[in-house]
Amino acid sequence: MKRFYKSVEVAEVDGGWQVTLDGRAIKTQGGRPQVVPSSALAHALAAEWSDQGEEIDKSRFRFRDHVDFAIDMIAPAREEAIAKLLGFAETDTLCYRADPEEPLFVRQQEVWEPLLGHIETKLGVRFQRVSGIMHKPQPPATLERLREHLAGMDDFTLAGLTAMASLAASLSVALLANDALINDPLLLWRDANLEEEWQADLWGREEEAEARRARKGEEFSTAQVFVELARS
Secondary structure: OEOOOOOEEEEEEOOEEEEEEOOEEOEOOOOOEOEEOOHHHHHHHHHHHHOOOOEOOHHHOOOHHHHHHHHHHHHHHHHHHHHHHHHHHHOOHHHEEOOOOOHHHHHHHHHHHHHHHHHHHHHOOOOOOEEOOOOOOOOHHHHHHHHHHHHOOOHHHHHHHHHHHHHHOOHHHHHHOOOOOOOOHHHHHHHHOHHHHHHHHHHOOOHHHHHHHHHHHHHHHHHHHHHHHHHO
């Protein structure tokens, strides 16, 4: 699709901020007004439109899809969105460890235990750790506390968390990504992929798998920045 606009501006409107193209307010892909909660996020969206060339490259809309997902999908169905996020807590990557006699278990304890312990302390919950592949349910009290915590978040934060939890197969990693404890979200992403990194170091790195993990890491970073911008 060819570029169809000349000017890109940001306007303050009722309920937040909105990008305009040649004075016309943008709508979401679902047809709703694309109003975002912060000036910082609106300007990031505006930059995506301004940076387009003569041909529109949809892959360069790093934040637009997250915004539209928040407005079109999260807002009308918050309970369903929260239930999906709780599913990532039920099978959280950080809770599933190797057998205790394996060297990988020691590494998982060193890297994952402080991260999981921080979430437990912060939210007052207790996660069930599992060695091996057999599923063990998380305590009902933990899931209920997580539900309450997620219910207090805005639609945009829930959208970003959904993306990060899906990529990391972990709600705890998604919650940690914008925590003050974390200075380097990409390091957190590598920690979430500890088992894959371990296997790659052990058996050798495969180019396609490395590229796929790098792409997912970029997507995780984009979602983390998106949440940060929405909260600004």
